[in-house]
Amino acid sequence: MKQIGEGRTAEIFEHNDEKVLKLYRSGFPKKAIMYEYKVNTLIASLGIPAPKVYELVEVEDRIGILFQYIKGSSLIHKTVQNPLELKRYAKILAELHVLIHTHEIYTTDLSNQIRLQKEMLEHNIQQAKLLSDSEQMAIIEHLEKLPNGRALCHGDFHPDNAMVDEQQWIIDWMNGMIGHPAGDVARTLLLFRYGTLPEGIPSHFKEALSQMRDNMGDEYLDHYLTCTNLLFEEIDQWLLPVAAARLTEWIPDEEKEALLSFIRERLLLK
Template identity: 30%
Template sequence: MNSELGPKIGEGNGSDVYAWGSNKVIKLAKPNTNLYAIQREYENHCLVWEKGLSVPQPFEIKEIDGRLGILYERIKGESLLGRYVNQAMSGPVSDEERMRNIRTNACITAEWLYGVHQHSCLKLPSQREIMKFVIGRADCITVHEKDAVLALLERLPVKQQLCHGDPNPGNIMIRNGRIFAIDWLNAAIGNPEADIAEYIITMKYAELPAYLPGESANYINGLREASVEHFVHEYSSLSGITFEEINSWIAPVAACKLSADIGAEERARLLHDIRTRL
């Protein structure tokens, strides 16, 4: 065991995150994450770091006790997901404070994502080609439904902007009011509307952590629609992209998420949304 390896401080679908010394973390792959994915995430992260985006500094790929991982700068703050959870568990709040929290979280997220989308000309894969591949391997929709979703995707305009690919609240770290984005595995060049659609779908349908008490879960569930509404309003004000333009991307992005490691309830919600739109 390496002497610098500290306690486990986080976990995702494909990795465990451990402290590394006093100011770094190492993201160690689980068995479901292969070498290609690790190398791709590291290379993507290096690209956005070199472009000057607000991300933790990447250092190197390391092997620890037979597990490959990526060494990063440690951001000592809270994730947006953690902020929602902490606000939910802090006790009853007034309607005024609840709306203030919603607006604050929506504003900082919209401003961050809009900033990401101002970049282009990075050596990253095509968002559209990735989406076609992922939709094609989804096993819970019919061939006819896949063809219909792919036809929708083909009709959408093509853009060439940097997209994060997985802008969910767990990948948005906040330190002293500044956002640092993590997990650039799915970064691509394409349409900002797809990133926005991904965020909307996550906010509306993602299952909450199982440890949340019922009252706290009810609090967060009660924020979903208002959070989406304020976020879309803020992003649209910054970018000029309309809700109608974003809405056109919901079905293709939702179809992509069917191939992810998600729960049965979330999968059912996505399927219902897709089929309603076809």
């Protein structure tokens, strides 16, 4: 099979002209893979522009999922190739996020199968070993005061998870959940602000990419707020618990250290 992409958790292979195989790295939790498979199946029933999911497979003791082959480019690649179009691509990103959040989940069949945002965040905060018990407690107390929501949330929405070919697509639903849009947007802002760039990029190019990413994040936020009734202050309240929950993920130490500094600065202000 021809490899056509990779991330921290999985490699993507061309299976045939119609399907790709997302093959998870050894040691990645099987429970998380099963959840992504289930959520993608549910997403399809809502009419959201996400790739079809076909089946679970096993390849040399690694688990994978066969998805519909989307042959377009991600918005981050589009932006790198056409930096003058940054503002347009940032607007597409914001409008796709708004589209996700217009779906509110109340039916028992769906809500019993998709995790709740605040429950997921609290669980991950409790597992964040870099935080002291008192820090965890303070963050969870803050989280409990935040509003609940019934909106569909992506849980990891960023320009690499939005693709464009003849149409626009939203991929990678591993963290799909039901919750408040402000928390989902907070996650996106943290990814723009603290997400580490891939290794091996020359330092001068990395600096240019970082600046481009900052600009795209600003444009995305401005357009999202324009399209909705949300205020930035509402999103800002979610940054602390969302940052703390991210400490449990498969991310580089550099990013964890940056998040930890942000978390402790916020806690000092409380």
